Amino acid sequence: MKKDLLIPVMVIMGVLATAYIVVFDWEYNLLEAEMGLIDQLLLSSEENPAGLVQQGSVTAYLGQMIFWTFSLILLGLVWAGFLFPKRPLVEKIIFSLPFGVLVMPLIFVIPAWIISAGKIGGELFGTGMPPYYGPTVGKIVYLISSNHEQGYEIAAVLGFLVVGLLILGITKLVRKDGTVS
Protein backbone atom coordinates (compact mmCIF):
# COMPACT_ATOMS: atom_id res chain seq x y z
CA MET A 1 0.00 0.00 0.00
CA LYS A 2 1.59 3.21 -1.16
CA LYS A 3 -0.19 5.78 0.94
CA ASP A 4 0.41 6.17 4.66
CA LEU A 5 -2.97 5.85 6.31
CA LEU A 6 -2.12 6.63 9.95
CA ILE A 7 -3.86 10.01 10.15
CA PRO A 8 -7.10 9.02 8.29
CA VAL A 9 -7.36 5.77 10.29
CA MET A 10 -6.82 7.59 13.61
CA VAL A 11 -9.41 10.23 12.63
CA ILE A 12 -11.99 7.52 11.76
CA MET A 13 -11.27 5.72 15.05
CA GLY A 14 -11.63 9.01 16.93
CA VAL A 15 -14.98 9.72 15.29
CA LEU A 16 -16.23 6.20 16.09
CA ALA A 17 -15.04 6.40 19.70
CA THR A 18 -16.64 9.84 20.13
CA ALA A 19 -19.92 8.56 18.71
CA TYR A 20 -19.84 5.62 21.14
CA ILE A 21 -18.96 7.82 24.12
CA VAL A 22 -21.59 10.46 23.36
CA VAL A 23 -24.41 7.92 22.99
CA PHE A 24 -23.44 5.70 25.93
CA ASP A 25 -22.72 8.65 28.23
CA TRP A 26 -26.02 10.24 27.26
CA GLU A 27 -27.92 7.10 28.09
CA TYR A 28 -25.95 6.51 31.28
CA ASN A 29 -26.05 10.01 32.67
CA LEU A 30 -29.23 11.62 31.38
CA LEU A 31 -31.62 8.76 31.00
CA GLU A 32 -30.06 6.79 33.88
CA ALA A 33 -30.95 3.64 32.09
CA GLU A 34 -28.01 1.52 32.97
CA MET A 35 -27.57 1.97 36.70
CA GLY A 36 -30.15 -0.63 37.57
CA LEU A 37 -28.86 -2.87 34.83
CA ILE A 38 -25.27 -2.67 36.06
CA ASP A 39 -26.28 -3.36 39.66
CA GLN A 40 -28.38 -6.25 38.49
CA LEU A 41 -25.51 -7.67 36.48
CA LEU A 42 -22.71 -7.16 38.94
CA LEU A 43 -24.25 -7.85 42.29
CA SER A 44 -25.64 -11.05 43.64
CA SER A 45 -29.31 -11.53 42.98
CA GLU A 46 -31.84 -14.34 43.12
CA GLU A 47 -31.48 -14.90 39.38
CA ASN A 48 -27.70 -14.68 39.45
CA PRO A 49 -26.57 -15.68 42.95
CA ALA A 50 -22.91 -15.78 42.04
CA GLY A 51 -22.92 -12.25 40.70
CA LEU A 52 -20.53 -11.27 37.99
CA VAL A 53 -17.80 -9.53 39.90
CA GLN A 54 -17.11 -11.59 42.96
CA GLN A 55 -15.37 -14.40 41.11
CA GLY A 56 -12.07 -12.73 40.40
CA SER A 57 -8.94 -12.03 42.38
CA VAL A 58 -6.55 -9.13 41.85
CA THR A 59 -4.10 -11.57 40.25
CA ALA A 60 -6.74 -12.77 37.79
CA TYR A 61 -7.65 -9.15 37.07
CA LEU A 62 -4.04 -8.20 36.34
CA GLY A 63 -3.73 -11.38 34.27
CA GLN A 64 -6.69 -10.22 32.16
CA MET A 65 -5.09 -6.81 31.68
CA ILE A 66 -1.78 -8.34 30.56
CA PHE A 67 -3.46 -10.94 28.34
CA TRP A 68 -5.60 -8.37 26.51
CA THR A 69 -2.79 -5.82 26.29
CA PHE A 70 -0.45 -8.20 24.50
CA SER A 71 -3.20 -9.74 22.36
CA LEU A 72 -4.45 -6.37 21.17
CA ILE A 73 -0.95 -4.98 20.57
CA LEU A 74 -0.27 -8.06 18.41
CA LEU A 75 -3.52 -7.46 16.52
CA GLY A 76 -2.73 -3.78 16.04
CA LEU A 77 0.81 -4.50 14.82
CA VAL A 78 -0.56 -6.85 12.15
CA TRP A 79 -3.04 -4.22 10.90
CA ALA A 80 -0.44 -1.45 11.13
CA GLY A 81 1.84 -3.69 9.05
CA PHE A 82 -0.17 -2.95 5.90
CA LEU A 83 -1.93 0.30 6.86
CA PHE A 84 1.25 2.26 7.62
CA PRO A 85 4.25 -0.10 7.46
CA LYS A 86 6.91 2.60 7.55
CA ARG A 87 5.80 4.22 10.79
CA PRO A 88 7.95 3.63 13.91
CA LEU A 89 6.99 0.93 16.40
CA VAL A 90 5.85 3.35 19.10
CA GLU A 91 3.27 4.87 16.72
CA LYS A 92 2.05 1.40 15.80
CA ILE A 93 1.60 0.56 19.51
CA ILE A 94 -0.22 3.87 20.11
CA PHE A 95 -2.55 2.88 17.24
CA SER A 96 -2.91 -0.71 18.50
CA LEU A 97 -4.43 0.08 21.89
CA PRO A 98 -7.50 2.11 20.81
CA PHE A 99 -7.92 -0.10 17.72
CA GLY A 100 -8.06 -3.18 19.95
CA VAL A 101 -10.54 -1.56 22.33
CA LEU A 102 -12.82 -0.85 19.36
CA VAL A 103 -12.49 -4.34 17.88
CA MET A 104 -12.73 -6.46 21.03
CA PRO A 105 -16.33 -5.76 22.12
CA LEU A 106 -17.62 -5.09 18.58
CA ILE A 107 -20.23 -7.84 18.53
CA PHE A 108 -22.26 -6.53 21.44
CA VAL A 109 -21.24 -2.86 21.39
CA ILE A 110 -22.75 -2.24 17.93
CA PRO A 111 -26.24 -3.56 18.85
CA ALA A 112 -26.00 -1.83 22.24
CA TRP A 113 -25.10 1.45 20.50
CA ILE A 114 -27.95 1.09 17.98
CA ILE A 115 -30.59 0.53 20.66
CA SER A 116 -29.17 3.35 22.82
CA ALA A 117 -29.17 5.73 19.85
CA GLY A 118 -32.73 4.63 19.03
CA LYS A 119 -33.81 5.21 22.60
CA ILE A 120 -32.24 8.68 22.74
CA GLY A 121 -33.87 9.52 19.40
CA GLY A 122 -37.19 8.30 20.76
CA GLU A 123 -36.81 10.55 23.82
CA LEU A 124 -35.81 13.55 21.71
CA PHE A 125 -38.58 13.22 19.12
CA GLY A 126 -41.23 12.00 21.53
CA THR A 127 -41.83 8.74 19.70
CA GLY A 128 -41.02 6.67 22.75
CA MET A 129 -38.94 3.54 23.12
CA PRO A 130 -38.19 1.75 19.84
CA PRO A 131 -39.83 -1.69 19.67
CA TYR A 132 -36.51 -3.49 19.19
CA TYR A 133 -35.06 -2.02 22.42
CA GLY A 134 -36.50 -4.53 24.89
CA PRO A 135 -35.69 -7.78 23.04
CA THR A 136 -32.18 -6.62 22.08
CA VAL A 137 -31.23 -5.37 25.54
CA GLY A 138 -32.57 -8.64 26.94
CA LYS A 139 -30.27 -10.60 24.65
CA ILE A 140 -27.24 -8.44 25.54
CA VAL A 141 -27.97 -8.79 29.28
CA TYR A 142 -28.32 -12.55 28.89
CA LEU A 143 -25.05 -12.66 26.95
CA ILE A 144 -23.18 -10.84 29.70
CA SER A 145 -24.90 -12.40 32.71
CA SER A 146 -24.31 -15.88 31.34
CA ASN A 147 -20.62 -15.04 30.90
CA HIS A 148 -20.62 -15.70 27.16
CA GLU A 149 -19.36 -12.32 26.08
CA GLN A 150 -15.69 -13.14 26.46
CA GLY A 151 -16.03 -15.86 23.84
CA TYR A 152 -17.36 -13.25 21.42
CA GLU A 153 -14.53 -10.88 22.34
CA ILE A 154 -11.91 -13.53 21.61
CA ALA A 155 -13.75 -14.47 18.39
CA ALA A 156 -13.77 -10.82 17.25
CA VAL A 157 -10.04 -10.40 17.95
CA LEU A 158 -9.16 -13.71 16.29
CA GLY A 159 -11.35 -12.86 13.30
CA PHE A 160 -9.68 -9.48 12.83
CA LEU A 161 -6.27 -11.12 13.33
CA VAL A 162 -6.93 -13.67 10.57
CA VAL A 163 -8.29 -11.00 8.21
CA GLY A 164 -5.31 -8.75 9.01
CA LEU A 165 -2.82 -11.56 8.41
CA LEU A 166 -4.48 -12.36 5.08
CA ILE A 167 -4.32 -8.73 3.91
CA LEU A 168 -0.76 -8.41 5.20
CA GLY A 169 0.22 -11.57 3.33
CA ILE A 170 -1.41 -10.35 0.11
CA THR A 171 0.29 -6.94 0.34
CA LYS A 172 3.65 -8.63 0.94
CA LEU A 173 3.16 -10.96 -2.01
CA VAL A 174 1.97 -8.34 -4.45
CA ARG A 175 4.84 -6.08 -5.39
CA LYS A 176 4.60 -2.39 -5.93
CA ASP A 177 4.47 -2.80 -9.70
CA GLY A 178 1.54 -5.18 -9.39
CA THR A 179 3.44 -8.41 -10.10
CA VAL A 180 3.04 -11.36 -7.79
CA SER A 181 6.22 -12.82 -6.32
Add this chain to the structure above:
Amino acid sequence: MRWGIDMACLCALPNFFNLILHFIIGGIIVIMLMQYGIRKNFFLPLLLLGIMFSGVSKFIDWIQNMLTATGNTVFFSYNLDLLVEALQFIGIAIIFYYIFRSLFASKPSLTKPSNL
Protein backbone atom coordinates in the same frame (compact mmCIF):
# COMPACT_ATOMS: atom_id res chain seq x y z
CA MET B 1 -7.17 -16.82 33.84
CA ARG B 2 -10.46 -18.65 34.01
CA TRP B 3 -12.70 -18.81 31.00
CA GLY B 4 -15.92 -16.91 31.30
CA ILE B 5 -14.90 -14.32 33.87
CA ASP B 6 -14.80 -11.06 32.03
CA MET B 7 -13.15 -8.64 34.38
CA ALA B 8 -11.78 -6.75 31.43
CA CYS B 9 -15.11 -5.00 31.03
CA LEU B 10 -16.34 -2.17 33.32
CA CYS B 11 -14.13 0.35 31.52
CA ALA B 12 -11.09 -1.29 33.10
CA LEU B 13 -9.29 -2.16 29.87
CA PRO B 14 -9.75 1.25 28.21
CA ASN B 15 -8.52 2.86 31.45
CA PHE B 16 -5.53 0.52 31.55
CA PHE B 17 -4.68 1.33 27.92
CA ASN B 18 -5.15 5.01 28.68
CA LEU B 19 -2.57 4.62 31.45
CA ILE B 20 -0.13 2.90 29.06
CA LEU B 21 -0.61 5.72 26.51
CA HIS B 22 0.12 8.28 29.25
CA PHE B 23 3.36 6.44 30.04
CA ILE B 24 4.34 6.32 26.34
CA ILE B 25 3.60 10.01 25.76
CA GLY B 26 5.27 10.96 29.06
CA GLY B 27 8.31 8.90 28.04
CA ILE B 28 8.50 10.66 24.67
CA ILE B 29 8.35 14.05 26.44
CA VAL B 30 11.10 13.01 28.87
CA ILE B 31 13.30 11.91 25.92
CA MET B 32 12.62 15.23 24.17
CA LEU B 33 13.48 17.10 27.38
CA MET B 34 16.76 15.22 27.67
CA GLN B 35 17.58 16.00 24.03
CA TYR B 36 16.50 19.62 23.81
CA GLY B 37 16.66 20.78 27.43
CA ILE B 38 14.19 23.17 29.03
CA ARG B 39 13.24 25.93 26.65
CA LYS B 40 12.42 29.43 27.79
CA ASN B 41 8.67 28.92 27.57
CA PHE B 42 8.69 25.71 29.64
CA PHE B 43 6.46 24.06 27.07
CA LEU B 44 7.75 20.51 27.54
CA PRO B 45 7.95 20.44 31.38
CA LEU B 46 4.43 21.81 31.68
CA LEU B 47 3.16 19.38 29.05
CA LEU B 48 4.75 16.63 31.15
CA LEU B 49 3.07 18.03 34.27
CA GLY B 50 -0.30 17.94 32.48
CA ILE B 51 0.30 14.34 31.37
CA MET B 52 1.23 13.44 34.97
CA PHE B 53 -1.96 14.98 36.40
CA SER B 54 -4.04 13.22 33.77
CA GLY B 55 -2.16 9.94 34.28
CA VAL B 56 -2.63 9.95 38.07
CA SER B 57 -6.33 10.59 37.46
CA LYS B 58 -6.53 7.57 35.13
CA PHE B 59 -4.62 5.44 37.64
CA ILE B 60 -7.11 6.23 40.42
CA ASP B 61 -9.97 5.56 38.02
CA TRP B 62 -8.45 2.20 37.08
CA ILE B 63 -7.99 1.27 40.76
CA GLN B 64 -11.69 1.98 41.31
CA ASN B 65 -12.52 -0.30 38.37
CA MET B 66 -10.34 -2.99 39.92
CA LEU B 67 -12.04 -2.68 43.30
CA THR B 68 -15.38 -3.19 41.55
CA ALA B 69 -14.19 -6.08 39.41
CA THR B 70 -12.58 -7.94 42.30
CA GLY B 71 -14.94 -6.98 45.10
CA ASN B 72 -18.43 -7.99 46.09
CA THR B 73 -20.12 -4.69 45.37
CA VAL B 74 -19.90 -1.86 42.89
CA PHE B 75 -17.14 0.32 44.34
CA PHE B 76 -17.90 3.99 44.17
CA SER B 77 -16.45 6.84 46.21
CA TYR B 78 -17.65 10.38 45.61
CA ASN B 79 -14.39 11.80 46.99
CA LEU B 80 -12.20 9.65 44.75
CA ASP B 81 -14.44 10.35 41.77
CA LEU B 82 -14.18 14.10 42.40
CA LEU B 83 -10.41 13.75 42.75
CA VAL B 84 -10.25 11.88 39.42
CA GLU B 85 -12.30 14.55 37.67
CA ALA B 86 -10.32 17.41 39.24
CA LEU B 87 -6.93 15.91 38.31
CA GLN B 88 -8.13 15.16 34.80
CA PHE B 89 -9.46 18.69 34.43
CA ILE B 90 -6.22 20.27 35.67
CA GLY B 91 -4.11 18.00 33.46
CA ILE B 92 -6.20 18.60 30.33
CA ALA B 93 -6.32 22.34 31.06
CA ILE B 94 -2.51 22.55 31.27
CA ILE B 95 -2.05 20.45 28.12
CA PHE B 96 -4.59 22.40 26.06
CA TYR B 97 -3.42 25.79 27.32
CA TYR B 98 0.16 25.18 26.30
CA ILE B 99 -0.72 23.46 23.02
CA PHE B 100 -2.99 26.34 21.96
CA ARG B 101 -0.54 28.95 23.22
CA SER B 102 2.20 27.41 21.13
CA LEU B 103 -0.12 27.12 18.12
CA PHE B 104 -1.32 30.71 18.26
CA ALA B 105 1.81 32.33 19.60
CA SER B 106 2.58 35.66 17.92
CA LYS B 107 5.50 35.17 15.61
CA PRO B 108 8.07 37.91 14.96
CA SER B 109 7.55 39.77 11.73
CA LEU B 110 9.75 38.64 8.87
CA THR B 111 10.05 42.17 7.44
CA LYS B 112 11.99 44.87 9.17
CA PRO B 113 10.15 48.09 9.85
CA SER B 114 11.76 50.39 7.32
CA ASN B 115 10.05 53.63 8.25
CA LEU B 116 11.45 53.85 11.77
